[in-house]
Amino acid sequence: MAADWLGSLVSINCGVTLGVYQGEVSAVDQASQTISLKQPFHNGIKCPVPEVTFSAMDIKELKILEIPGSGQGGHPDFSSVGHNGRSAKGPVVPSSAPMAVPRKGELRVQEGFNSPQQFSKSYGERHLEVTSQAKGFRRRHNSWSSSSRGPSQATPKKNGLKNGQMKTKDDECFGDGMEESLDTDFDFEGNLALFDKAAVFSQIEISERRNGARSRGTPNERTPSRYRHDENILEAEPIIYRQITVPQHGGKEYCTDSGLVVPSVPFEMHKRLISVAERYGLSLERRLEMAGVCASQMALTLLGGPNRLTPKNVHQRPTVALLCGPHVQGAQGISCGRHLANHEVHIILFLPNFVKMLESITNELTLFGKTDGKQVSSVKDLPDSPVDLVINCLDCHENAFLRDQQWYRAAVDWANQNRAPVLSIDPPVSSRELAVEAKWSLCLGLPLPLAEGAGRLYLCDIGIPRQVFQEVGINYHSPFGCKFVIPLHST
Known part of the structure; x- marks a missing residue:
């Protein structure tokens, strides 16, 4: 063996x-x-x-x-x-x-x-x-x-293989x-269903409480002392949402995205506020520049922002029709058109020929003439096809007789028939309905009690100091945060 x-x-x-x-x-x-x-x-x-x-x-x-x-x-x-x-x-x-x-x-x-x-x-x-x-x-x-x-x-060789x-x-x-063991696929969904997440978190919670450790909580539980990643801020005192109070209420109140209350003011108080700011050095030229920058930034966002204005999209430049009148609101619109033209937006400026114009309008037209923008004085020269955006600066706060003039009615008819969205800059408070129904309206400093036809309301910061608000009796805390243009919601 x-x-x-x-x-x-x-x-x-x-x-x-x-x-x-x-x-x-x-x-x-x-x-x-x-x-x-x-x-x-x-x-x-x-x-x-x-x-x-x-x-x-x-x-x-x-x-x-x-x-x-x-x-x-x-x-x-x-x-x-x-x-x-x-x-x-x-x-x-x-x-x-x-x-x-x-x-x-x-x-x-x-x-x-x-x-x-x-x-x-x-x-x-x-x-x-x-x-x-x-x-x-x-x-x-x-x-x-x-x-x-x-x-x-x-x-x-491979050619010589015969019958196994x-x-x-x-x-x-x-x-x-x-080979037989690899025929069946692993059931991931069925295996995952066997895991009871709530039960596991409950066991962890009970174990931490017994050991005296700080509780992390369950997925369905949230305590007041636990914050999200964007609200991990220790608050020294409760939030005061009404940080702006006015001696004369305009009749409407708005709130920002963060919940701060922004009351409206009558036009007389708004005019007084601008007058005090101008006495301290905030001249008309400075206000025109700030209003033009804020309005152009809002218009660029409405036109598509970085999705529309890119070097690869130069063959589809957006077209904006700018309707202006012979007043300060018209000068603000011309300033906005100049900044938009500097950002490669095709601007068509409508401004009728007048014998006498304000000095601010003349200065803004001189600067606008150095851009690639186009200026027309007749409604017939405006495009027949719809444009990307219409900026309305036809109305004035004090002169309501402009609405009876022929050039005003012709411009209003063209804007209502163009089917393009309308942005109104600093629209007036009027007892009558607005001639051009806007989708958005931009107010300066503090909002006015606008009518329903003004559309969605936005507020821009034109650089009025806090002590100027206090001098006219307004207790003011800036609601803008990190922005210069913020949306306002009706309360």
Whole structure:
């Protein structure tokens, strides 16, 4: 029986001290409980001696890597040797019947190792498991079987494959039984549904409360002391939303996006406020420039902002029709048109010919003439097709008789028929309906009690100091924050 193992390739583990030996069995002595290996390898390195003998007391584990022959004759059921040197299973009497190795109809026999690398690859990766005579041998195979072929095993070409004589590269790499396990996809949604997030947070909350730690809270719970990323500010005192009070109320109140209350003022108080600011140095030219900048910035946003005014979109420059009258509101519109023209907006300025004009209008027209904007004095010269935006500066706060003039009625008819959205700058308070119905209206400093036809109301900062408000009896705190133009909502 001991002679049946001669020529077998085995791996012997002698523990941490002695290491692992691999080689071909050259002798087995049952009386002295020793086994000898020829051409041995120690920890993957070829030994300098031709043969090594091991005692059963030194062997921790013995693995059979290869059995000589081509499947003729039986072999005993001997897979490992214990610490005491005896086999874990008793020997089986060899049988004369051949035993098949079930490896998809193919058995490969390794006749010998040619290099230490082949021994190191074989150890721990491939060994022969002998279960019973009925089940036969089962070989665990992987990439070693393709990399350690013997001299007589040539790799056939792809054109020479016949009826499963050669396995595919995938089978050689991944082994038997792997294809069936990859057919079913992993159910991510079903696995995620098993996770109860609320229950986990509840357990964390209970654990932190027991340990006296600061509670993070559950997803459905929010305490007053917990803030979002945009409100993580320690408040020293409660917020006062009514920060602006006026001695004479205009009749309407508005609020900003942050909730601050902005009351309206009558036109007489607004006129007095502008007069006091002008006495302290806020001249008409400064107010015109501030109003023009704020109005142009709002108009650029209404035209599309960075989505419309880009270097790649120069062939689709927006067109704005600017309707102005012979008054301060008209001068504000011309200032706005100059800034829009500087931002590559196509401006068509309508201003009738008058014998006498204000000095502020003359100065603004001189600056506007240095831009690429176009000035017309007749409604017939305005475009027939709809423009992108109409800026209305036809009305005046004090002179209501302009509405009876022919040029005014013609400009109003053109604006109402053009079907373009209208932005009114500093519209007046009128008991009658506005001639041009606007979609947006821009007020200066403080809002006036405008009619419903003024559309959505916006407020711009023209640079009036706080002490100027206080001099006219207005308790004022700026509602603008980081902006110069803010929207106002009716309360």
